[in-house]
Amino acid sequence: MGLCSSSTNIAPSTTGNLSSVAGSSQTTKTTTTTTSFTTSSLSISSSGISSNVSGNIQFSSASSGDDRGPGGQILPHSNLKIYTFSELKSATKNFRNDTILGEGGFGKVYKGRIEEKSGSKVNSNASVVAVKKLNSESMQGVEEWQAEVVFLGRLSHPNLVKLLGYCYEDEELLLVYEFMQRGSLENHLFGRGSTIQPLPWDTRVKIAIGAARGLAFLHTSDEKVIYRDFKASNILLDGSYNAKLSDFGLAKMASVSQSHVTTRVMGTHGYAAPEYVTTGHLYVKSDVYGFGVVLVEMLTGMRALDDDRPPNQRNLVEWARPYLANRRKLKNIMDPLLEGSYPSKAAGQVAKLALTCLEPEQKSRPSMEEVVATLERLSDIKERPKVPRMHNSSPRSPYRYGQQPLRHRSTIHVKDDVNKRIQDSPKGS
Incomplete structure (x- = not known):
């Protein structure tokens, strides 16, 4: 598996549909490449990229987000x-079907091998890539x-x-x-x-931390970037499960001068x-x-929306809210693939974190920096070994309330008892 294209974007509106038109009509520029071409909505030249669809894209040459993960920066040039x-x-291989990794609204994603060239010679080494x-x-x-x-050409972060x-x-x-x-x-x-293995608890927390660090970097860079389509299919994993x-x-x-960006609604329902x-305020x-929705998915192993579930469970967030607030109830909705192997205290804290992320009022939600800090703290909480419960009345006696154990007698003793009863019984009885 590799980099996969996201699913078709269908965010909800009052009519249940979502506009597929992106962004504002401002023309923007940023230095990126050394080629040139134009289309009706796009221009890339040696002086940079201009667009009428991507909003106010003007990166500074440095980033203040280095403390959200090693190596995070905005490159001065791509x-x-x-x-x-x-x-x-x-x-x-001519975009052969057996090289397809995934498919979404943009198109298909293929696994490829690009030969490394050194001058006029082709080296034996080849780089494995994903081609969208x-x-x-x-x-x-x-x-x-x-x-x-525009964005990935200059944003660099692990x-x-x-x-x-x-x-x-x-x-x-x-x-x-x-x-x-x-x-x-x-x-x-x-x-x-057979190729899909259930994710253990520690791996899920690791993935959540990595994804949170990525968002924190975007939000705290010199020019804040709103990702706008955070979901499980857009979180990819390398060989070590780094997100x-x-x-x-x-x-x-x-927007630098305003609290939000007003744009047409796009994303995923x-x-x-x-x-x-x-x-439409972003x-x-x-x-x-x-991010909160994805946390609930990671806890439950259930999709955010699923029409195949009972009507009251189709919207995961609405159905799960009462369980997330109660640690005892939470265990009833935890992913069965975890098989109970998770620290209940940490799971309860993740559930509470998810609830704060899902606050209806955006001002009440934590920043992604706060989310990262919370996840990093609870990652140190490990599962306690399960010990069978003992109902002891005292440390000395293994029997509750002084109850004596059942004494199992051998068949020899049982036979002796039967013979004794026969001898002692009145004749003819």
């Missing part, structure tokens, strides 16, 4: 490689493709998927990412099959914050709500 279509066609190819029928593909180049380069030839738009061996968190929580955020096609820059759904803490 160093994305420009691939030819023939290179990527060869790398994916735009679906020609995608209505928002060009905008999402560009947003990926908990963000690394974009290696891109390709634009004729009508072909492609993106090349590092390959993520363990696929998506979604696959591990909800997937079935990395992927798919920045819907990301927005937060079940994860979008209520204030964003009802008003806050940094709208991402925190989505």
Whole structure:
């Protein structure tokens, strides 16, 4: 498995549908590449990228988010490689079906092997990559493709998927990412099959911390980035189960002078914050709500929305709220794949953290920095070994209330008792 495209974005509105038009109409620029081309909505040249769909994208050359994880920074210039279509066609064996890693609204994602070149010679070493190819029928593909180049071209952090380069030839738009061996968190929580192994508690906490660090970096960089589509399918895992955020096609820059960005509602139904759904006002803490939804999914092993569940359970957050607030009730909704192997105290704290992230009022939600700190503290809470309960009346006696143990007699003793009764009984009786 590897980097997978997200599912089709369908965030809710009052009519149950979601607009698929992204962002504002401001023209923006940022230095990124060394090639040039134009489309009706996109222009990339040696001087940078301009767009009328991605909002106010103007990065500073440094980031204040280094303490949210080692190596986090905003690069002054991107160093994305420009691939030819023939290179990527060869790398994916002509986009053969057996190389498909996933598929979403943007298009399909393929596993590829790109040969390393040294001058005119081709080295024997090959890099394994994930290649996302735009679906020609995608209505928002060009905008999402560009947003990926803009954001991932300059954002660098251990908990963000690394974009290696891109390709634009004729009508072909492609993106090349590092390959993520363990696929998506979604696959591990909800997937079935021999290749999918249940995630133990410690691994789930590790993944949550990594994803939280990625969001904290975005929110605390010099120019705040609102991810806007936080969900389990966009959290990818490397070979050591380190979490990395992927798919920045819907990301927005937060307004410097205002508390929120007003934009058309996009995202994924079940994860979008209520204030964003009802008003179109997008806050940094709208991402925190989505994080809370994923925490509940990780606790329960259930999807945020599932029409196959009973009507009262279809919306996971609404159904789970009463259980999350009570540690004794919580065990009734914990993922059965955990088989009870988790520290109940830590699980209770994760549940309480999820509830604060899911507060209806965005101001009441914690910052992602606070979320990271909370998760890191509870990661040290380990499961206590289970000891059978003993009902002791005193330390000296293993029998409650002085009750004597049953004495099991051998068959020899039973036979002697029967013979004695026969001898003692009156004759003829």
